[in-house]
Amino acid sequence: MPEITSTAATLILWAVIGYGLGSIPFGMVLARIMGLGNLREIGSGNIGATNVLRTGNKLAAALTLLLDGAKGAAAVLLARAFVPEDAVMLAGFAAFVGHCYPVWLGFRGGKGVATFLGLWLALAWPVGLACCGTWAIAAAISRVSSVGALAAAAASSIWAVLLGYGNTFVMAAVLTLLVYWRHRENIARIRAGTESKIGQK
DSSP, rough: OOOSSSSSHHHHHHHHHHHHHOOOOOHHHHHHHOOOGGGSSSSTTTSSSHHHHHOOHHHHHHHHHHHHHHHHHHHHHHHHSSSSSSHHHHHHHHHHHHHHHOOOGGGEEEEHHHHHHHHHHOOOOHHHHHHHHHHHHHHHOOOOOHHHHHHHHHHHHHHHHHOOGGHHHHHHHHHHHHHHHHHHHHHHHHHTOOOTTTTOO
16 A cells, blocks of 8 residues: 555545546446447446447447546546545545446446556556456457456456555455456356357347
């Protein structure tokens, strides 16, 4: 953990800002704008890029992926311009929580993978790149997107230490636990052999 140097008021402010950015449901917004229907009634009902892709609109899915990642990165970069690293990390963490539990959607949000990767790319880009690479390799081998997400999350703490960002280890570990919690249904399907493959209709 970084040294706590910010005041309580500063930490609370940036937690709120980070949460607000993270809670913007880009998947829902894009689906509405592009006439793709209500994501809650499509596929898994999730608001993330994977479920947006189930509408058949690859552009909407790509935009959702980029924007969900960007809001995690934006929370970190915006905070870094004004406050010490303890508040920066809290802003990034809060953005992830905001995506998973957005107040606007009754705290029923996405699984946070894009936001997770986005905040890491901004917080510690070598760790972010390593996590993206881990996701890509695990997903390519298993042909299961959720396996890639789980592998990237599990590896994040290890990458943080190996790449010299040990002060982020605790945050990485907590984020990993949240990613696994959000993917608990996917984990059950993986174990049962019923999880959807990449490209499978």
